[in-house]
Amino acid sequence: MNVNEQLLDFIARSPTAFHAAAAVAARLEEAGYRCLPESQPWTLLPGGKYYTTRNQSSLIAFSVPRTDAAAFMICAAHGDSPCFKLKEHEEADAAGLYVRLNTERYGGMLCASWMDRPLSVAGRIVVREGGRIVSRLTDAGRDVALIPNVAIHMMRNANENMSYNANVDLFPIVGSPDARGALRALLAENAGVRPQDVLAMDLMLYSRTPGCVWGVKDEYLSAPRLDDLCCVFCAAEALCAADEAAAIPVLAVLDNEEVGSHTKQGAASTFLPDVLSRICEARGADRRQAAAASFLVSADNAHAVHPNHPELSDAHHRPRLNGGVVIKHNASQKYTTDAVSEAIFASVCDAASVPVQYFANRSDMPGGSTLGNIANTQYSLNSVDIGLAQLAMHSAYETGGAEDPAHLIRALTRFYSSSLSTRADGEYELR
Numbered sequence: 001m002n003v004n005e006q007l008l009d010f011i012a013r014s015p016t017a018f019h020a021a022a023a024v025a026a027r028l029e030e031a032g033y034r035c036l037p038e039s040q041p042w043t044l045l046p047g048g049k050y051y052t053t054r055n056q057s058s059l060i061a062f063s064v065p066r067t068d069a070a071a072f073m074i075c076a077a078h079g080d081s082p083c084f085k086l087k088e089h090e091e092a093d094a095a096g097l098y099v100r101l102n103t104e105r106y107g108g109m110l111c112a113s114w115m116d117r118p119l120s121v122a123g124r125i126v127v128r129e130g131g132r133i134v135s136r137l138t139d140a141g142r143d144v145a146l147i148p149n150v151a152i153h154m155m156r157n158a159n160e161n162m163s164y165n166a167n168v169d170l171f172p173i174v175g176s177p178d179a180r181g182a183l184r185a186l187l188a189e190n191a192g193v194r195p196q197d198v199l200a201m202d203l204m205l206y207s208r209t210p211g212c213v214w215g216v217k218d219e220y221l222s223a224p225r226l227d228d229l230c231c232v233f234c235a236a237e238a239l240c241a242a243d244e245a246a247a248i249p250v251l252a253v254l255d256n257e258e259v260g261s262h263t264k265q266g267a268a269s270t271f272l273p274d275v276l277s278r279i280c281e282a283r284g285a286d287r288r289q290a291a292a293a294s295f296l297v298s299a300d301n302a303h304a305v306h307p308n309h310p311e312l313s314d315a316h317h318r319p320r321l322n323g324g325v326v327i328k329h330n331a332s333q334k335y336t337t338d339a340v341s342e343a344i345f346a347s348v349c350d351a352a353s354v355p356v357q358y359f360a361n362r363s364d365m366p367g368g369s370t371l372g373n374i375a376n377t378q379y380s381l382n383s384v385d386i387g388l389a390q391l392a393m394h395s396a397y398e399t400g401g402a403e404d405p406a407h408l409i410r411a412l413t414r415f416y417s418s419s420l421s422t423r424a425d426g427e428y429e430l431r
């Protein structure tokens with residue numbers, strides 16, 4: 001498989017953040033990484049490769065250099081995407097003719113893109129096994145739900161200023177009234193558990209529409225969950241491909257970015273600082289001293305210039321598909337990039353022969369946020385916000401450039417093969 005086929009395969013195997021963490025873990029195991037549970041003491045050997053998970057939905061991986069290096073080269077991306085989360089009592093009657101699912105919005109999706117599209121359900125089932133409470137991943141694995149539009153004849157304003165009420169318009173149907181209970185049974189069966197052992201579930205709707213490369217010259221790549229599984233995939237591939245350097249390479253795949261990151265496993269949690277502290281303790285290093293020569297790449301996709309609405313982009317910052325890695329700036333510091341971190345990361349891209357482009361919001365638009373500035377409140381270090389240009393962010397089917405995943409893998413492989421040293425604040429050497 002080429003890089004884009006591998007990326008699309010990874011996305012298909014990652015319907016939820018739980019599955020994304022598992023897919024990254026499987027890739028890392030293949031490359032010789034071993035799991036260290038947070039609940040156990042850690043022994044780190046020189047040359048060792050390790051990862052740990054929290055909540056089964058966030059993962060941090062690192063390798064231990066054979067030198068006494070203690071600074072970190074970190075790349076963080078998020079494994080969650082906007083979707084619909086099922087409520088505890090997930091089935092309800094609809095018009096006496098259907099069973100529909102009672103859902104809430106998770107994150108800020110483009111609602112229209114979720115309509116009239118076959119959907120599936122996946123997530124985590126918690127079961128009683130003997131005296132233990134155990135979590136199992138589950139996936140219906142086939143199309144089981146759909147949110148139908150109202151016909152144009154019944155809603156004449158459907159093409160003008162349509163608004164969606166999440167408690168009325170966005171519930172999917174899963175079958176006829178006699179299908180009650182069938183979804184739970186299917187999800188239990190696919191998780192390999194007995195329905196009577198199920199204690200609780202975290203379930204999400206997702207799109208199974210396969211990703212594809214398209215365009216008259218195969219320029220583009222579209223898939224569900226491109227934001228941010230594209231950056232997760234590229235960072236994991238880069239970590240596995242990197243050469244050993246005089247720094248500790250770290251990959252952080254964090255959940256809950258789409259809902260603000262304030263969970264025990266999100267970028268605002270202690271997960272990343274806890275892991276970095278344990279690495280420093282195991283190596284007899286000072287965590288504060290390590291931070292001064294460490295660097296964080298916050299990798300999350302960026303908005304490309306829209307073909308029909310170029311006026312929505314800043315006139316002088318026009319990221320394009322296949323234009324290489326986008327470095328993002330924001331005066332309000334929703335993006336962490338500053339002159340120092342831009343200079344360092346642009347130098348990494350230059351050394352890897354990867355083109356760089358720049359993003360800034362129009363001066364009259366607030367724009368979005370991501371995980372770098374939030375992670376920085378927990379462990380503060382030089383940090384840059386980057387991503388790949390894409391269209392239709394938060395659609396159920398997003399579009400990027402077919403050449404860009406290879407660009408990002410090359411840049412991040414170079415980043416993970418590098419180290420930073422510093423003698424004074426503002427003075428750095430990149431090797």
Ligand code: ZN
Pocket residue numbers: 078227228257300301
């Ligand atoms: Zn994102």
